[in-house]
Amino acid sequence: MRPLNEAPMFHRVSPIVMRVQRLGRKTVVWIRNVREMPLPRFRTLAVGLLGSTAVYGMVLGGHTTAVIDAVAEPLGMSIETVDVTGYAETSEIDVLQTLWMAGAQTLPALDVTAAREAIEAMPWIESATIEKEYPNRVKIALVERKPFALWQRDKDLWIVDHDGREIVPYATTRFTDLPFVVGPGAAREAADILDKMALVPELDQRIKAYVRVGDRRWDLRLDNGVVIRLPELDPIEAAATVMRVDRNEGLLARDIVSVDMRLSDRMVVKLTPAAKQRWDKVVKERDKLWKQAQKEKPV
Incomplete structure (x- = not known):
């Protein structure tokens, strides 16, 4: 009873x-x-x-x-444990601080949507999933953005993702193996030109920088300093033509500054100053011999 x-x-x-x-x-x-x-x-x-x-x-x-x-x-609903997974470039402490900035100390008070949006605003975060596990645990699963290229914009250098979105300023010795793109619009168009140049592997492996010109076309800077000026249209065909001439004539090993492919009907090769001086001397000597031959020619 x-x-x-x-x-x-x-x-x-x-x-x-x-x-x-x-x-x-x-x-x-x-x-x-x-x-x-x-x-x-x-x-x-x-x-x-x-x-x-x-x-x-x-x-x-x-x-x-x-x-x-x-x-x-x-x-007994105070937040006591926070599990964070999926981070590599992001600091776990930064994630926790961002969560606490929401102001909630208990699970019922935690606004999951607001917390998720705050965490997704962090530089490296592509997406975040937040779950409440009663009575006192929060689970956060992160998906980070993948570094795709280094982008030089004026004097600034950024790590960008596949879509050309800025992630963080480049301030480390890491990621030096990423493609290097330069100029306005270069980050946005980087994935496209990289895919195209991958179709010309002999050239692709020699490219050190992709320079966007006028946000319309690309200059390719090679490992020996030679610049290939691609046209706005059909850059793959132009690049393939350069490599075909290089295989047959050793073009890129010569004393040249650039190969201009912007004109559809011709290739324009610019010599180095030393090579030009030698070439001018050859031309001058040839002209001299021709004039001398003309004088000695019987009337």
Whole structure:
């Protein structure tokens, strides 16, 4: 048989807990009173269930984070564990700090959407998934953006992703093996030119920099300093032509500065100053011999 002194205690607790939904900022006082009362186990469970219902009602009712925290914390819903996965370039501490900036100290008060948007605004983060695991755990799964190229814009150097979006300024000795693109629009068009040059592997492996010109076409700077000026249209065909001439004539090994392929009907080769001087000397000597031959020619 239930002791007689339990009935008053039950009736004394129930109204207090039920008032959680009605009292707003006074909730803390009532919850503390409840926790201090020597309740039997089944009644403690009843209080917890009613308290959880009250917290849920507050969340739906749009109460402030502080009010919800005040109700949820005594019920054991404080955030105690945060599991972060999927990070390599991002600091776990930065993720936790971003989460705490949301201001919530308990799971019911945590706005998952706002927290996710804040974390996804971090430089390396492509997407984030946040889950609440009651009573006190938060799970955060990250997907980071992949570094695709180094982009020089004026005097600034950025790490960019496949879509040409800036990730972070380049300030490390890492990622030196990434393709190097230069100029306005170069980051945005990098994936396209890299895919095209991959079709000309003999040339592709010698390219040190891709320079975007007028946001219309590309100059390719090779490992020996030679520049290949590609046309706006059919850059693959132009690049293939250069390599065909190189295989047959050793073009790129000569003393040249650039190979201009912008004109569809011709290739224009610019010599180095030293090579030009030698060539001018040859031409001058040839002209001299021709004039001398003309004078000695019988009338």
